Amino acid sequence: THLENKARPFTVIVEGNIGSGKTTFLNYFKKYEDLCVLAEPIELWRECSGHNLLQYLYEDINRWGFSFQSYVMLSMLKHHLKITEHPIKMMERSIFSARYCFIEKMKMDGLLPSPSHAVLDEWFKWITASCNVSVDLIVYLRTSPEVVYERMLQRNRKEEKNVSLDYLKQLHEIHEDWLYRRSIFSCPAPVVTLNANLDQSVLKEEYKKWEPCILNKIQVSI
Numbered sequence: 001t002h003l004e005n006k007a008r009p010f011t012v013i014v015e016g017n018i019g020s021g022k023t024t025f026l027n028y029f030k031k032y033e034d035l036c037v038l039a040e041p042i043e044l045w046r047e048c049s050g051h052n053l054l055q056y057l058y059e060d061i062n063r064w065g066f067s068f069q070s071y072v073m074l075s076m077l078k079h080h081l082k083i084t085e086h087p088i089k090m091m092e093r094s095i096f097s098a099r100y101c102f103i104e105k106m107k108m109d110g111l112l113p114s115p116s117h118a119v120l121d122e123w124f125k126w127i128t129a130s131c132n133v134s135v136d137l138i139v140y141l142r143t144s145p146e147v148v149y150e151r152m153l154q155r156n157r158k159e160e161k162n163v164s165l166d167y168l169k170q171l172h173e174i175h176e177d178w179l180y181r182r183s184i185f186s187c188p189a190p191v192v193t194l195n196a197n198l199d200q201s202v203l204k205e206e207y208k209k210w211e212p213c214i215l216n217k218i219q220v221s222i
């Protein structure tokens with residue numbers, strides 16, 4: 001309804017591989033008071049009633065994949081539904097990358113039993129049908145696996161110490177299928193693709209290119 005659309009801020013989701021520079025991108029845009037910036041609540045994933053679900057995920061993905069992705073979906077739903085006075089909401093990842101990238105990847109790799117996948121898919125279908133989780137723009141920080149692998153090692157997040165280049169290659173391909181080749185799942189909004197391989201020193205120029213369409217809430221028609 002008109003009222004519902006009126007209430008919802010212009011919503012931008014920032015998508016990309018591990019180490020693609022999402023946090024750097026969000027931090028760049030934090031300076032604009034018009035934006036409500038919602039980073040991935042990784043600290044929540046590290047402390048769910050005393051359990052570090054992120055660590056469990058990488059220690060035994062077969063056992064903890066469902067629990068982790070279920071909790072991620074809840075945290076993404078909270079971000080999508082969060083009320084803000086700001087005219088623009090910028091989210092790191094979304095319920096869409098939860099479903100179309102990470103859950104799909106676990107299913108493809110045989111890490112998620114089909115009953116578990118079915119339950120997560122039922123949640124996703126119900127949420128997208130009955131909650132207003134619509135978005136207006138997808139920023140795809142497009143990288144190469146080798147670049148993000150180096151960055152991930154540099155960042156040295158303890159839970160990610162066993163994440164392989166191969167895992168990042170697979171995750172890259174599933175992002176490409178969704179956001180670049182658009183060969184499997186639908187995109188819930190227009191996609192702007194940035195070359196996120198660029199070095200920090202020139203990355204700001206790349207961000208500046210898209211500032212107008214983000215800050216002026218221009219509906220990108222691609």
Ligand SMILES: Cc1cc2cn([C@H]3C[C@H](O)[C@@H](CO)O3)c(=O)nc2[nH]1
Nearest residue numbers: 018040042072093094097098102160
């Ligand atoms: C939506 C979504 C985000 C997300 C992040 N992760 C992992 C990748 C990184 O190691 C860490 C922070 O993004 O969490 C995941 O396994 N599944 C996810 N699903």
